[in-house]
Amino acid sequence: MSDVFVIARLALQEAVRRRVLAVVAVLTVVSGVLYVIGCVSLKNHIHGLLEIGGGVVKPIVPATLLGLASFGTLFLGSVLAVFLTAGAVRGDVDRGLVQPLVVRPVGRGAYLAGRALAAIVVSGGYVVVISLLATAVTRVVFDQLPSGAWSALPDLVGAVCIVTTLTLLMSCLLSTVATGISVLMAYGAGLIAGLLGEVGRAFGATTVTRIANTVSYLLPFEALYRDALSRLSPAGPLAQLVQLGPLGGARAGGVGLWVFAVGYLVACLLVAAWLFGRSDL
Amino acid sequence: MATLQSPAHTAVVRASGLTKTYRRVQALRGVDLEVGPGQVVALLGPNGAGKSTLTKVLCGLVRADGGTASVAGAAAGSGPARAHTGYLAELFRFPGWLTATEVLATHQRLARSAAGAAAVAEREQLLAEVGLAQAADVRVETMSKGMQQRLGLAQAMIGRPAVLLLDEPTSALDPAGRHTVREVLARARARGTAVLLNTHLLGEVELLADAVVLIDAGRVVAAGTVAALTQGTGVVIETDQGQVEHRDVARSDVPALVARLVAEGRQVFAVRPHRSTLEDLYLRLVGDRESQR
Numbered sequence: 001m002s003d004v005f006v007i008a009r010l011a012l013q014e015a016v017r018r019r020v021l022a023v024v025a026v027l028t029v030v031s032g033v034l035y036v037i038g039c040v041s042l043k044n045h046i047h048g049l050l051e052i053g054g055g056v057v058k059p060i061v062p063a064t065l066l067g068l069a070s071f072g073t074l075f076l077g078s079v080l081a082v083f084l085t086a087g088a089v090r091g092d093v094d095r096g097l098v099q100p101l102v103v104r105p106v107g108r109g110a111y112l113a114g115r116a117l118a119a120i121v122v123s124g125g126y127v128v129v130i131s132l133l134a135t136a137v138t139r140v141v142f143d144q145l146p147s148g149a150w151s152a153l154p155d156l157v158g159a160v161c162i163v164t165t166l167t168l169l170m171s172c173l174l175s176t177v178a179t180g181i182s183v184l185m186a187y188g189a190g191l192i193a194g195l196l197g198e199v200g201r202a203f204g205a206t207t208v209t210r211i212a213n214t215v216s217y218l219l220p221f222e223a224l225y226r227d228a229l230s231r232l233s234p235a236g237p238l239a240q241l242v243q244l245g246p247l248g249g250a251r252a253g254g255v256g257l258w259v260f261a262v263g264y265l266v267a268c269l270l271v272a273a274w275l276f277g278r279s280d281l
Numbered sequence: 282m283a284t285l286q287s288p289a290h291t292a293v294v295r296a297s298g299l300t301k302t303y304r305r306v307q308a309l310r311g312v313d314l315e316v317g318p319g320q321v322v323a324l325l326g327p328n329g330a331g332k333s334t335l336t337k338v339l340c341g342l343v344r345a346d347g348g349t350a351s352v353a354g355a356a357a358g359s360g361p362a363r364a365h366t367g368y369l370a371e372l373f374r375f376p377g378w379l380t381a382t383e384v385l386a387t388h389q390r391l392a393r394s395a396a397g398a399a400a401v402a403e404r405e406q407l408l409a410e411v412g413l414a415q416a417a418d419v420r421v422e423t424m425s426k427g428m429q430q431r432l433g434l435a436q437a438m439i440g441r442p443a444v445l446l447l448d449e450p451t452s453a454l455d456p457a458g459r460h461t462v463r464e465v466l467a468r469a470r471a472r473g474t475a476v477l478l479n480t481h482l483l484g485e486v487e488l489l490a491d492a493v494v495l496i497d498a499g500r501v502v503a504a505g506t507v508a509a510l511t512q513g514t515g516v517v518i519e520t521d522q523g524q525v526e527h528r529d530v531a532r533s534d535v536p537a538l539v540a541r542l543v544a545e546g547r548q549v550f551a552v553r554p555h556r557s558t559l560e561d562l563y564l565r566l567v568g569d570r571e572s573q574r
Contacts, residue, residue, distance in 0.1 A: 006390045010376070017378040096374040100436060103340045103368040104391040105360045280303070281342040 003106045007114025008121070015084065015122055024080065024126060031072075032133050039065060039141040059234035062142040066149060066232050067250075069134035070156060073127055074225055075187075077160040081123035082183050085167040088115040089272075091176030093281050102281070109273040112168060116269065119164045124157045131156055148231030155228035158261055159221035163187065165268040166219075172275040190215060190222035198249050220261045227253035291317045293365075293444055293475040294339060296357075298348035301334055301499075308334040310499035311348065314477075318443070321466060321476040323486040325559070326496035327567055332479045333371055335496070336448050339477070340368045353443045364392070367437035371448040371479070374429075377422030381413055381432050384421060385439065394440030407435040410468070412461045426453035434462060438469070445469060448479045463489050483559040487511075493559065497567045510562055515555040521548040526555055 015021050042061070049057060089112070092098045102108055131153050139145050163183065170179040197212025199205070216223040229250035294316035301309040308331045316322045324332045337343035339350055341358025350357035353365035375384045385404045389395055395403045408414050411431040421429060430453045437445055445466075451459045459482075466476055466489060480486060486493060487507055495503040495510075503510060515528040516535055520542060530538060539549055 003391060006387065010387060014376060014378060096370060096372045097376065099342055099370045100368070100373055100375070100388070100433070101391065103342065103363055103366060104388060105364045105393075106391050107360070278344070280344060281337070 003110040004114045004117060007101070007106070007111050008117040011084070011115055011118030012121065015118070020084070021122070024122075028126070028130060032130075032137070035069065035134060036137050036141070039137055043141055058142075059144060059146065062138045062144060062149075063146040063232050063234045065142075066134060066138055066146065066152075067229055069138075070131070070152060070225070070228055070232065073130045073134065074156050074159055074221075074228075076130075077123045077127040077156070078163040078187055078221070079184070080126055081119050081160055081164040082167050082180050082187075084119040084122055085115065085164055086171055086180040086183070087176035088112070088119075088168055089171040089276055090174060090179070091171065094175065099281055108276045112269070112273055112276055116165060116168050119168070120161050123160045123164060127156050127160050128153065146232045146234050148233075152228035152231040155224045155231065158258070159224040159228070162219075162221040162224065162261060162265055162268075165265050165272070166221075169268045169272040169275075172272050172279070186219055187221070190219040191225075193219075194222050194226060194251075197251075217260065220257070220264050223251070223253050223257055224261055226251040227257055293318050294350075294352055294477060296335070296339065296348065296350040299335065299338060299345050299350055300347035301331075301338060301343065301345050303334075307499050309338070309345065309348075312496070312499070312501055314494055314501070314504075316444070316475040316477050318475050319470050319473045320492065321470050321478060321490050322492045322494060323490035324477060324479040324494050324496060325481075325483070325486065325563060330496045330567075331499040332496055333448055336368075336446050336477065336479050339444075340366050340446050342370075365443040367439065367442035367445045369430075369433045369437040369445075369447045369450050371452070373433055375421045375432065375436075378420060380418050380420050381408060381424075381435075382417045384432060385436060388436050388439050392440045403439070407438055410438070410465055411435045412458070427455060427458050430454055431458065431461070434465060438465075441472065441474070443474060445474055445476045446479075447476065449481070450478070451480065451482060451485065459485060483563065487559055495563065495566060502566050503562065507559065511557050511559060517553045517555050518542065518549060519551040519553075521550070528555065 042065070046061065087095075089098070098111070102111055135145065135149050135153075138149075166186070167179060167183045170182055173179075174182060193212045193215035196208055197216070200208030200212060216226075226249070230252040231250075233250045292315040294314070296312055296314040299309045299312040300307070310331075312331070312335055314322070314335070324335065326332050334343055338345045339352060339357050341363055344358070352362040355361035355365075379387070382404055385407060386400065389400050389403065394400070405414070405417070408417055411434050413428060413431050413435065416424065416428060419428075421432070424432065430450065434447070434450055437447065447466075451462050454462060463485065466478070469476060470491075478486075478490065490507055492506050493504065493510055494501055515526060515530040516538070517524055517526050518539070527538060535552060539552060542549055
């Protein structure tokens with residue numbers, strides 16, 4: 001286990017020395033300030049609107065803002081995960097960085113686990129910090145939150161963990177650039193499939209819905225994102241009209257989704273370890 | 282097929298019938314090799330002969346298709362074998378943002394070689410040995426290629442492994458650096474370390490290696506001590522008509538040969554045993570493969 005931590009520490013040191021964390025911290029502060037300004041401005045602008053219908057509209061605003069924040073947070077967390085992990089195996093093998101490490105009695109599985117751990121700590125930590133900040137700011141500005149606001153956080157962290165392990169798996173097969181492109185394209189495809197699913201459900205197109213559901217299983221970060229949105233969805237008569245994310249709506253996944261997501265994550269790691277273990281360096 | 286063998290019970294590195302194919306390219310075609318403790322064995326051969334593949338099989342980076350290989354009594358590539366192996370790859374890189382000390386400290390932790398004050402002492406000693414004592418806090422990205430190669434050698438020697446597998450360890454070094462590496466390897470040999478040295482520098486091999494294994498197209502084409510491989514099989518006789526090489530002449534036939542030349546009216550000034558060089562051997566057995574591709 002200590003080997004895993006040595007490798008993870010090395011990767012985290014790189015993120016610090018290469019100023020990845022500094023850049024992320026600065027941009028996080030900037031986006032946080034913009035979010036605060038946006039929330040305050042919006043509240044002032046629609047102040048009268050919030051009281052319409054005896055306050056029935058009021059819960060929709062913070063829920064919508066948190067939905068948008070979730071989309072942005074997951075997207076940026078995923079980009080971070082992809083950039084930190086895309087070159088973890090094939091890319092670093094091609095550069096000659098891996099060979100001196102794995103000749104030491106470090107299992108290749110431990111090497112992979114270390115790289116995954118470092119990426120999950122950074123990108124998962126980013127998602128946690130941003131989501132907590134966004135939720136807290138929304139609570140302070142609007143004086144209320146959707147009932148499941150805090151419980152959406154594990155979904156988002158789970159989603160970014162899936163993106164990380166998927167990137168690690170792809171990095172065993174492809175070069176750095178090809179891995180980055182393929183995972184980010186898969187990410188976009190997942191979101192678009194979710195949107196298509198909403199369209200399919202709205203028009204009763206079962207084939208489209210089935211395709212969207214299948215993609216959700218193949219790329220479960222998408223399903224976890226929709227599960228997070230469902231937790232943010234406000235209760236009440238207008239809830240059904242609200243689409244929280246910019247690319248479609250909420251959909252509860254339940255416990256089954258989490259079981260599947262954990263299994264998917266473990267399977268990705270095992271397949272990556274198997275591929276890396278049998279490859280010639 | 283020629284093979285190199287140390288006494289069977291002492292070999293620290295042993296390969297038998299190793300084969301490896303990359304898609305359509307057969308890199309190894311049944312290589313046998315043994316390296317004993319305190320022995321420096323040089324792997325020679327043209328580019329693409331299979332030298333690096335053999336080294337990588339021994340340190341577990343590449344899986345052989347057939348044959349067996351062991352290091353320090355354990356299957357090559359296994360955890361116990363790698364625990365006794367120091368490896369310097371031909372193409373390697375350390376993270377540029379680490380200093381020399383940090384590179385060694387990371388590898389010390391992974392190799393579990395030493396901790397605390399002992400680890401600091403080991404790092405200082407290794408850096409001094411390879412001539413980087415003044416560069417302990419220099420970042421890898423600001424080092425010359427030669428300095429990085431010296432650091433790579435120091436990394437390979439962490440924990441004083443029983444086996445050193447070095448793939449072209451002096452390719453980026455200047456003559457002084459090569460001299461330093463020869464001294465380092467000589468000390469390692471004196472400590473009983475088995476060294477397998479993959480190189481193109483024949484002069485270096487003649488100065489350092491106890492034995493040579495010449496590989497071509499994945500096969501061992503010659504193996505033995507440097508003296509045995511360069512030993513002549515004839516004599517060079519200097520007469521009034523110049524020097525003449527008489528190959529395949531046994532020592533016992535030399536007096537009769539000289540007598541015949543004298544009888545033919547020649548003046549014989551000197552008779553020397555014919556001695557070839559590693560380069561002669563290399564060119565005779567391997568030739569210029571790259572120009573033939």
